[in-house]
Amino acid sequence: MSDVTQLHRALIARVLDGDGNAPTGLRRAAFDNAGLDEPVRTLIEKVAHHAYRVTDEDVAVVRAAGLSEDQIFEIVVCAAIGQAGRQYKNAFAALAGATEEG
C-alpha cells in the first residue's frame, strides 16, 4: 500500500470517527453528500460540487440552525474529503481497468 493510500485512509478515519463536535452520523452524511436536511444540505452540496460558490449566507444559516463553528468546520472538511475521495476512487478504478486489459 502506498504512503498516500495509508495517509488517505487515516485521514478518512480521523474525520469520520475521531474526536469531534458534530455527531458521527452528520459527519458521515456530509462526507457522502447524502441524506442531509436543509440548510446543511445546500452548504454541503456546494462544498462538494462548486465550493467557490459558498457564501457567507450559506454558513450563517447553518450557524443560525444551531450548529457551532467547530461543527461547521468538521462537516465542511468531511464534505471536501468525501467528494475528492470519490473522484480518486473512480480514477483508480479506471487506471486498473486500463492497465489490466491492456
Add this chain to the structure above:
Amino acid sequence: MRLIILDRGHRPRTKALLALVRLVSRHPVVDAVKLALYRPEFYGGGDLTHEAMRGPSAWSIGDRELMAAFVSKVNECKFCIAAHSATSGLWYGDDAKVAATLADVETAPIDEPLRATLRLLGKLTREHSVDPDEIRAVLAEGVSPGQIADALAVCLAFNITDRLADAFDFSVASPAAMNAGARYLLKRGYR
C-alpha cells in the same frame, strides 16, 4: 476567513507560533497555515499533501505544483491558483510557462506527457470521473501507471484543499506574501 475559529480560535501555543511566524516572515500568516494549525488532530491534511507533493515521484516538484495550480484553476479556487502558480513558477524559474498552462493547456510550452496528464486531471476535477480510455490516452503519451497514480494523489490533495479554501473563504494575500509562502513551500513542504 468565514469561520472565526479558524482565524482566532487556535490553542495558546499555536497562537504564539502564529505570532512568531508573523514576526519572522514580516507578512500576515496566510489562511492555509491557519487552517493547517487548527485542530490538526482532526483534519491535519498536511501529511497527505506533503507525500503527494514532495514524496518520491517521477514528476518533478515543479510539475506537481503546476498540477496543483491547474486543478485549482478548474475548481476556480483563487487562493490555491495564486499560491501554487507562484510555487511552480519559482521551481521552474519560469512564471510565463505556468501562466501559459493555466491559460490554455493545449498550446502551453510543456512536454506532451505532462499535457496529457493535466488534461486527465482537468476532466476528473470537472466531471468527477474518468474512464479507462482516457487513462489509455495518457499512457499512450509515455506516462507510466505509477506517474498517473502520483498525479491522482496531487489531484486528491488539491480537490480537498481547494474546497476548503473556498468554503472557508481564504484571502489571497499580497504577491509578496504569496511569494514568501512559495519559498517556504519549496524549502519545507506542507508538514
